[in-house]
Amino acid sequence: MKIGLLAGSGSLPLEFLRSASERGAETVLFAIKGITDAGVFSYADRVYEIEPFKLGRFLSLVKKERPDRMAILGKVEHSEALSLKNLDFKAVTFLFSLRDRRAEAIIKGVIKEIEKLGVEVIDPTPFLAHLLPEKGVLAGKLDKQLERDVEFGFRIAKEIASLDVGQTVVVKNGVVVAVEGIEGTDKCIERAARLAGRGFVVCKAARKSQDMRVDVPTVGLSTVEKISSLGGRALCVEAGKTFILDREKFLKKAAESGVAVIAV
Template sequence: MKVGLLAGKGELPLEFLKSARNKCIETVTFALEGIANSEIEKYSNKIIWIKPFKLGKFLKVLKKEEISEIAILGKVEHKSAISLNGFDLKALTFLASLRDRKPETIIKGIISEIEKVGVKVIDPTEYLFHLLPEPGVIYGKLTDELRKEAEFGMKVAKEIASLDIGQTVVVKDKTVIAVEGIEGTNRCIERGAELAGRGFVVCKAARKNQDMRVDVPTVGSETVELIGKLKGKALIFEAKKTFLLNREKVIEIAQNYGITVVAV
């Protein structure tokens, strides 16, 4: 069996490739130059580096490789769809055909383009199920006060996620301090910390009908480290629909900073 991977930024592509190797599945990785982690070369049976936003070239190469399935993992900045720097004619034509440039619209459009060349975009959770925590406390204590704050924050996070605005909100004292937009999770947290001061809570949620093939919420040690440095109190995220990377490192950092981490 052979499976493809379109790899963006971050550790998820690496985790996917490691899991595929453990299952003795051959992989062909299409890695985005300047974005994907070069370490993926160690774990992929075959790697093809492609320039970002060259959709036409990617589809031609994909078809040539004769694979039947592909996973899409890793981050690509959404603001790139606004600047259009480096886009080829196929990518520009593709964007012009969309009703809007919301992340979900772009992603589903890309899936459609891939499937037009006969390749199925798969749900990667079959390979990454171990990274989707069940409900429960990862570290710390979920006090009654924090539970109420989490309920408030997660309700807002789910609303903005369903509107395809972002996945993250920063709250404090049942007040929305910052909402993630095109700037991304880290900048949202930084902005929230600047406005709220110490003791803020970060909440991250999936869309109501989250397509697990793409753009699944992800948190990890980098997220917790940032919250700790900015003197936040907790990270709350949606269980079973959020990838948790580096769980042991997350617990270590949370312990160092006294941060509560909970999947709800």
């Protein structure tokens, strides 16, 4: 089987390619120049590097390769697509054809374009099941106040994610301090720390009807380091619908830093 991957930044594409290769698949990487981590390249059987937002070029390469299946993984800054810089004609006409330009709408639109070529875009979780956490306290301990903030924050995060505003909400003592917008998770946490000081709780959730092909919540070592460095108390994620990268190092760092990690 030939499996294609359109890869943004981060190590999630690497995890997918490694898992696909272990299952005997031939892998084709469609990398985005300046965005896809170069360390991912060696894990693919074949690599095409595409200038950012050259949708026409990407689709022509997919048509040439004709993979049996494809996945889309990794981060591309939403703000870059909205700037309309460096877009080719296909990308411009594609964006103006969308009803709105939320992240989910853009990615689902790209999926439709790929599937018009007869290539199925798959849910990648069978290849990444080892990254999905089970329910429970994964690091640290809960007290009553922390338990209340986790419950409250996660409920708000779920609503915000379902509106496709952002996946992350930061709370403290029953108050919403910051909601993630287009700036991303790290900037949201930094803003919350400035507003609330130490002791905040970061909650990250999937959409209520999460399509696992599209923008699945992901956390890693840098997330814990950011929370720890700014005095956060805890990170709450959604069990079974959040990818935890480098899980062993992630949980070790959380335990050492005194950051509780809870999957709900």
